[in-house]
Amino acid sequence: MIEANGLTKIYGAKTAVAGVSFTVRAGQVTGFLGPNGAGKSTTMRMIMGLDRPTSGSVTVNGLRYAQHKAPLREVGALLDAKAVHTSRSAYNHLLAMAATHGIPKARVHEVIGMTGLDAVARKKAGGFSLGMGQRLGIAAALLGDPQTLILDEPVNGLDPEGVVWVRNLVRYLAGQGRTVFLSSHLMSEMAQTADHLIVIGRGRVIADAPIRDIITGSGQSRVRVRTDQPDTLRQLLAARGASIEVPEPEMLEVTGLQAKTIAALALENQVLIYELTPLVASLEEAYMELTKDDVEYHSLSAAEAGN
Numbered sequence: 375m376i377e378a379n380g381l382t383k384i385y386g387a388k389t390a391v392a393g394v395s396f397t398v399r400a401g402q403v404t405g406f407l408g409p410n411g412a413g414k415s416t417t418m419r420m421i422m423g424l425d426r427p428t429s430g431s432v433t434v435n436g437l438r439y440a441q442h443k444a445p446l447r448e449v450g451a452l453l454d455a456k457a458v459h460t461s462r463s464a465y466n467h468l469l470a471m472a473a474t475h476g477i478p479k480a481r482v483h484e485v486i487g488m489t490g491l492d493a494v495a496r497k498k499a500g501g502f503s504l505g506m507g508q509r510l511g512i513a514a515a516l517l518g519d520p521q522t523l524i525l526d527e528p529v530n531g532l533d534p535e536g537v538v539w540v541r542n543l544v545r546y547l548a549g550q551g552r553t554v555f556l557s558s559h560l561m562s563e564m565a566q567t568a569d570h571l572i573v574i575g576r577g578r579v580i581a582d583a584p585i586r587d588i589i590t591g592s593g594q595s596r597v598r599v600r601t602d603q604p605d606t607l608r609q610l611l612a613a614r615g616a617s618i619e620v621p622e623p624e625m626l627e628v629t630g631l632q633a634k635t636i637a638a639l640a641l642e643n644q645v646l647i648y649e650l651t652p653l654v655a656s657l658e659e660a661y662m663e664l665t666k667d668d669v670e671y672h673s674l675s676a677a678e679a680g681n
């Protein structure tokens with residue numbers, strides 16, 4: 375379990391992480407989602423003791439990273455896949471790591487097999503493609519057989535097969551009861567991988583909930599209703615505080631009321647409805663809605679950029 379309490383990091387005039395508190399639980403994949411510059415990497419570095427919090431604290435299984443006697447066996451992390459600038463082979467790189475942490479050689483062979491690096495294990499790691507580098511970084515994270523895994527953008531640079539591989543691997547590891555904390559800015563990927571999401575924007579936690587709740591609670595959930603009495607139904611719904619759009623003559627899109635409430639209201643007032651469809655927002659829509667005020671770098675449309 376990872377527990378952050380009022381975690382804050384200030385660099386000069388820049389507040390990268392502004393008092394975040396959250397708990398990452400064992401046995402599930404927790405996604406850490408946020409736009410560029412939101413503070414994901416800074417938070418992860420503080421978990422790993424690579425950055426010192428300006429205030430607040432973060433612990434892994436009750437202790438700060440540095441307090442663990444054998445940290446590599448407790449927490450495995452992939453923070454910067456490009457960090458391996460080595461003329462050593464992947465095998466020797468992992469072997470050196472294992473030797474300095476009292477990890478048996480057999481485990482090196484195991485993680486090479488798990489990450490699909492067998493064919494390139496004797497090649498210089500410095501010459502690896504981004505995807506191979508990611509696999510090596512994940513192999514290094516798994517080396518100590520840790521209970522907790524922290525992976526910063528693990529699918530970055532992977533081909534579609536690699537993306538599926540990471541997804542299956544993290545789900546397998548969480549299934550074994552491990553704590554898996556995974557950052558990404560790819561919502562579609564998170565939707566298929568994570569059970570729980572922590573969303574941050576401008577250094578603050580915007581949402582912390584099961585994926586399902588984030589989708590349905592985004593304020594984007596609407597209900598499509600078709601009726602031959604749109605005006606009557608519209609008035610009835612408006613009187614209940616719903617906001618209504620009319621995209622087609624006999625179609626209403628209703629925000630703010632559940633489908634069941636709309637059906638009951640129609641029945642009570644003898645209004646015929648011939649379609650009632652809850653429109654669930656995609657994770658992408660929910661995410662855009664959540665972070666719309668918290669994006670540090672807004673992109674301009676082509677037209678705006680030309681002005």
Ligand SMILES: Nc1ncnc2c1ncn2[C@@H]1O[C@H](COP(=O)(O)OP(=O)(O)OP(=O)(O)O)[C@@H](O)[C@H]1O
Nearest residue numbers: 385388390408409410411412413414415416417559
């Ligand atoms: N060493 C540093 N010195 C000054 N500012 C920093 C430093 N590291 C990060 N920042 C700033 O803190 C903010 C958060 O950065 P961070 O890298 O944690 O975000 P992120 O969510 O990981 O973003 P990305 O998805 O782009 O990697 C950014 O505005 C960044 O420019």
